[in-house]
Amino acid sequence: MDYQFTAKIEDELDEIAEGKMSYHKMLKDFYHPFHKKVEHTTETSERVNGERILGIDPKTNKTVSVRIARFGPVAQLTDTNDPDAKPEYAGLRRDQKLELITLEEALELFKLPRVVGTFEDKQIIAAIGRFGPYLRHDGKFFSLKKEYDPYTIDEEEAITVIEAKRVSDSEKFIKVFDENPEYQILNGRWGPYLKAGKINVRLPKDREPSSFTFEECVELAKDTDKIKTKKKGGRKKKEE
Numbered sequence: 001m002d003y004q005f006t007a008k009i010e011d012e013l014d015e016i017a018e019g020k021m022s023y024h025k026m027l028k029d030f031y032h033p034f035h036k037k038v039e040h041t042t043e044t045s046e047r048v049n050g051e052r053i054l055g056i057d058p059k060t061n062k063t064v065s066v067r068i069a070r071f072g073p074v075a076q077l078t079d080t081n082d083p084d085a086k087p088e089y090a091g092l093r094r095d096q097k098l099e100l101i102t103l104e105e106a107l108e109l110f111k112l113p114r115v116v117g118t119f120e121d122k123q124i125i126a127a128i129g130r131f132g133p134y135l136r137h138d139g140k141f142f143s144l145k146k147e148y149d150p151y152t153i154d155e156e157e158a159i160t161v162i163e164a165k166r167v168s169d170s171e172k173f174i175k176v177f178d179e180n181p182e183y184q185i186l187n188g189r190w191g192p193y194l195k196a197g198k199i200n201v202r203l204p205k206d207r208e209p210s211s212f213t214f215e216e217c218v219e220l221a222k223d224t225d226k227i228k229t230k231k232k233g234g235r236k237k238k239e240e
Contacts, residue, residue, distance in 0.1 A: 055103040117155025126150040196221035
């Protein structure tokens with residue numbers, strides 16, 4: 001902050017109010033130099049990322065730092081002796097701050113992904129992705145809620161998460177048609193509905209959802225698609 005500059009501007013504003021100075025001259029003298037500085041800064045400065053160097057990893061001799069990345073705060077391992085080596089990244093936990101995290105805490109983040117245990121003869125892997133912590137088992141992904149920590153969750157807890165998701169999925173599906181698996185009758189937030197590819201269709205309430213045949217579902221999807229197409233056409237005409 002330049003307090004002398006601020007005081008000078010205040011004096012000039014007083015002179016303008018008293019009619020002793022033209023505001024055109026005052027703005028011209030201020031704006032042009034200021035505009036040049038802004039352009040120079042925009043062209044030459046790097047984006048602020050809040051980077052902090054925490055120290056050296058004793059196991060790998062890599063530099064440990066934290067910074068703001070595209071999807072949020074991350075810890076970074078960088079091999080400063082090899083310019084071609086790609087840095088390793090690990091997302092910070094919800095309760096960690098860039099300005100407070102320690103070297104030891106940052107190194108803990110690189111323990112993921114980790115093998116939690118096995119279930120049905122397949123490994124359970126805990127990790128953190130773009131959308132938060134998760135488990136991976138048999139090629140499928142299971143989101144971890146706040147009560148589970150990917151760094152500490154054990155095998156028994158992981159199996160509980162997997163089995164609970166399976167039960168939830170089984171209750172979601174009412175009927176899947178062999179003729180076309182993209183046609184599914186599902187339990188939704190507002191009750192049973194038909195999912196036909198990208199189209200969601202409300203089902204008549206006077207019928208048992210599981211009683212609908214594939215042919216009936218195809219017709220319902222066609223009717224819904226026609227209605228949506230007409231609405232889109234109507235909007236375009238109004239806009240024209």
